Structures are given as structure tokens and as C-alpha cells.
Amino acid sequence: MTGFILAGLQFEPALGDPVANIETSSRLIREAAAAAARLVVLPEAASAGYVFTDRADARRNAEPVPDGPVCSAWAALAAELDLWIVAGITELAGEKVFNSAVLIGPDGHVGTFRKAHLWNFEKELYDRQEDGFPVFETPLGNIGIGICYDAWFPETFRSAALGGADLLVLPSNWVPVPGQPEDLPAMANLMCMTGAHSNQFFVAGVSRIGAERGQPFLGRSLIVGPGGWPLAGPASNDREEIVLAEVDLIGSRAERLGNPFNQPLGDRRTDVYQTGDFTADLSGATA
Amino acid sequence: MTGFILAGLQFEPALGDPVANIETSSRLIREAAAAAARLVVLPEAASAGYVFTDRADARRNAEPVPDGPVCSAWAALAAELDLWIVAGITELAGEKVFNSAVLIGPDGHVGTFRKAHLWNFEKELYDRQEDGFPVFETPLGNIGIGICYDAWFPETFRSAALGGADLLVLPSNWVPVPGQPEDLPAMANLMCMTGAHSNQFFVAGVSRIGAERGQPFLGRSLIVGPGGWPLAGPASNDREEIVLAEVDLIGSRAERLGNPFNQPLGDRRTDVYQTGDFTADLSGATA
Numbered sequence A, B: 001m002t003g004f005i006l007a008g009l010q011f012e013p014a015l016g017d018p019v020a021n022i023e024t025s026s027r028l029i030r031e032a033a034a035a036a037a038r039l040v041v042l043p044e045a046a047s048a049g050y051v052f053t054d055r056a057d058a059r060r061n062a063e064p065v066p067d068g069p070v071c072s073a074w075a076a077l078a079a080e081l082d083l084w085i086v087a088g089i090t091e092l093a094g095e096k097v098f099n100s101a102v103l104i105g106p107d108g109h110v111g112t113f114r115k116a117h118l119w120n121f122e123k124e125l126y127d128r129q130e131d132g133f134p135v136f137e138t139p140l141g142n143i144g145i146g147i148c149y150d151a152w153f154p155e156t157f158r159s160a161a162l163g164g165a166d167l168l169v170l171p172s173n174w175v176p177v178p179g180q181p182e183d184l185p186a187m188a189n190l191m192c193m194t195g196a197h198s199n200q201f202f203v204a205g206v207s208r209i210g211a212e213r214g215q216p217f218l219g220r221s222l223i224v225g226p227g228g229w230p231l232a233g234p235a236s237n238d239r240e241e242i243v244l245a246e247v248d249l250i251g252s253r254a255e256r257l258g259n260p261f262n263q264p265l266g267d268r269r270t271d272v273y274q275t276g277d278f279t280a281d282l283s284g285a286t287a
Helices: A018-034 A055-060 A069-081 A148-152 A154-162 A187-199 A253-257 B018-034 B055-060 B069-081 B148-152 B154-162 B187-199 B253-257
Strands: A004-010 A037-041 A084-093 A096-105 A108-114 A135-138 A141-145 A167-172 A202-207 A222-224 A230-232 A241-247 B004-010 B037-041 B084-093 B096-105 B108-114 B135-138 B141-145 B167-172 B202-207 B222-224 B230-232 B241-247
Touching (some): A004 A222, A018 A037, A018 A241, A055 A096, A069 A096, A084 A108, A084 A141, A084 A167, A148 A187, A154 A167, A154 A187, A187 A202, A187 A222, A187 B187, A222 A241, B004 B018, B004 B222, B018 B069, B018 B241, B069 B084, B069 B096, B084 B108, B084 B141, B084 B167, B096 B135, B108 B135, B148 B154, B148 B167, B148 B187, B154 B167, B154 B187, B167 B187, B187 B202
Parallel strands (some): A004 A202, A037 A084, A141 A167, B004 B202, B037 B084, B141 B167
Antiparallel strands (some): A202 A222, A222 A230, B084 B096, B096 B108, B202 B222
């Protein structure tokens, strides 16, 4: 049996308070473990909060991976509870600062993903990654990672899928999107759903709640199956919650990838796609 | 003023009966024109229906573009009513048969798009296009085209956007997707919404109703704004309907493409994307 319980931990990290974040995240990881979770996903920037005022502030709140205090606490917990953790962390790497997510297993740190698409003021806070979208092999299946705004780019899902990912996890700090209709899921949820469906893999989008320095966040964490429909969630906008779903990343491969007639990965037309930078100059055009 | 009324005509083409399809489509095009529409979009395969039994059957139901009877009737109507039409057509091109869509303006045929991603049994009926995703300049704005299953590939939206499209129109014969929850839009609708949002352009997905040879279709036609939310529709599953929305393809360019901080087209990381064929071999992998 290769199926297991995947958990998304939706909570409110405390800005500038790693000790509090170790405490809150540990409590929720233990709760997920008690529900038999083998992989738990935490939000973006879960180590020290998110809305830093400038690069120096981000740097002050960053820690080295894997030896910093929050990462070490998560590693100890993963070993004790025999599970995997993906969690957003503000990473100090020499002179550089990254908006990162770590993958930690029972035997320690497995790998780190650094956010590829920096959103809004993040461009002023963080360094630019050059690593693309690594896919990490684990006994649970192949895990790709994106962070928040990365999900706005279908290339994130596609790059992970082409790298062999069975699951894309998205630690996130989702924010409200203008024009949100009351009767539709959040745009972030829709990105997860279409990203899963187009790539025939699992997606776990896990966001935080609360607000920092006037920036409100949107929970709405969810786990999506390879058909594109939610297996768990979306959670509430504003309450601490654990979303849980049984998934089988490895056991579902034949069914997910085996249909010869109708296969969103195999049917791609890479010979005719445009994949370069956006260079269309529409500024001068008028009717 | 560059804004105009865009109309999607959701109806039931008749299999193997071009005369009936000229009659029905003309009635609806006139109705849209009476509502001041300048661009009307018809479903996929609106000239002669869709579920052909084999390649010979598809060929018998195909017509040359732009001189075939249905295309000529649409061109006459576009001239008379001073509007543009995008409509699905089964195209005969020498020995080849394509699942195509024509763009016709008041002055005649502007261009043809041939479906890039052939769905299911279509692979046995149609020839493979080599043209990619042309974008057609019109006084209304730049128009890209995809057909039905093309929308399952985010590369379709992206290729059109990178080609300078302000609007992607998707003549479609959508079918039910397994697992559809009652409280969520159809997956096709979600594809249109995230495709619009990720590319900051307009999307019009126009589908047919009814059934052919046991294959049921799903209406749910809609027009989506560049924010990703519906401007009109989704329409019903099964009723003839016209969806209408006022759009401004050219006048919205500065607002759509001008935000320097948060730009899903400009923020892309083409230096790190995977864009090749799917070659991951997951078949032998087990836990």
C-alpha cells in the first residue's frame, strides 16, 4: 500500500517570533500526526512571518537551512513522528535571503525550494533563485514545490510535472484577489484545481490566516486530486484548520498517466508552443 | 471608443446538415447583431456537427475555406451586419481534413485556426496542424483562437498571449468531466478563468448543447474578463442561449499590462521553466 494521509496546516504564523512559530506549528504537526498524517504542509514564511519592512528586516528574520532553530525543530519532530514536512521558511544563505520551503523527512533535511516568482514588494526583499523546480524523490512519491505566487504561473505546475512530480505542494500566503465573486472559490483555489487537472497530479495549496502590517491573508487551504477537484477543503478564510485527505501518489500513476487517448501531458504540442518572454508591444496600438 | 459587445452563441448544430446549421446560426447571429454585438463566437464544428464515425465521414462533412457553403453564408452575414464571426468548421484542405475555426470580418475571411490538440477519437479523424497559435489583428483588438481541448493546455492561452492576443476565443464542444461537483463551475469554465487571469486577457469559451451518437455536450458558455472572473455566463448546460458582455480589448491594454510590480506575463521566469515533452518514466517506480 502506497497511500497515505496528507495534511495541510492552516494557521497564523507570528511575525518576528520564531519561538512562537515553533510552538504553534509543533502543536499542529502533532495533531496531524495523531490523525495518521505522513506528510504535513505548512504555509509560506511559517518560520518568522512574512511582511518584512525591507531587506535588512527580512535578513534579520532569516535562518540558515537546515541548521537554524525553526528548521531544526521541524527536523526533530519529523524524526520523532516518522513523517515528512514541507514548510515555508525565510532562508539565510551566506549574504543572500530567499523565500524558501524546506522538505524534511524522518532522516532529516531532504531539499529546499526557493520561490521562483517574487510577488510585489518581495522583489525588493529576496534574492532571485536560479534553481527552477526541483522534484524530490521520497518513499511517498515524487514531490515538487512552489510557493504562493508561483501558482499564478502554469509553468510552475508544468515544470514540476515534467520533472516527474506526483504532487505539487504550495506553501502560500494567499491574499484576496480583486473582484472575487461570493459564489466562486478563491482564484488561488482555481489555480490549484486547473493546475492539477492539466497535469494529472495532486496539488496541496496551504495558506495562512490573519493579517500583518495591514496585509490580510486568505486561508482557503485545499488538497486537490489529479482530476482537478478538491479532496479536502477549501478551508475557511480565517480559522486555524487542518485539511486532511488520503492520497496515493505512486499507486495512482498507472491510472493518472496511462490513458493513451486523452492525456494532458502526452498530448502536448511542444512543436508549436510559444515559451519565450513577453515582448509584444501593444502600447502604441489603437483602433 | 474601442469597447464593443462580444456575443457567444450557444446552440445545437445538426449533424450532417449544413443547411440547417446555416439557418440556425444565421438566426442567432442576427439576434446578437440586434443586441449590438460586433464579434460573435459560435461553437466548435458548427458547420456540420461533430461526432463523425471515421475519417471518410469527417471528409464527407468537410468544406473548403473560405469558399464552402457554410463559410460563404457566414461571410455574407458578416458583411451585411458589419460584424466579426469566429466559428468552428470542419475544413477540407486538399486531401486533408481539419477541425478548424474561421475568423470572418465585414470584408471577408481573415484567417483560420486549426485545432492544435486533438481529443480522443479526433486523432483518427483529423490531420495534425503545424501552425501553432496565430493571432489575428482586427480593429476590435488582437484575437487568438483555440478549440475545446486546446483549453486543457495552459500553453494555448500562453502562446496566444505571447503572440499579442487581447482575447482568446474558444469555440468548443465541451463534454462532462468525471467527478464534477454540483457546487463548482465546469472544469472547462475553470480553465477559461485561470487562463484569463494568468494572461491578463479576455477569454470567450462558447460551447454547444445537445448530444450526438450518445456523446452528451455541456453548454456552460462564458465570457471572462482579464481578472479571471466571468463577465457573462456560465450559461445553462442544455439551453440555446446568447451570452453577451461589453469588452474593451484595446482600451484595457494599459491597465492590463501596465502594472510593473505584479505582472503574470512580465514576471515569468523563462530561464528556469521546463517546456519539453513529458519523458518522466514513472511506470517502474514503486515505494
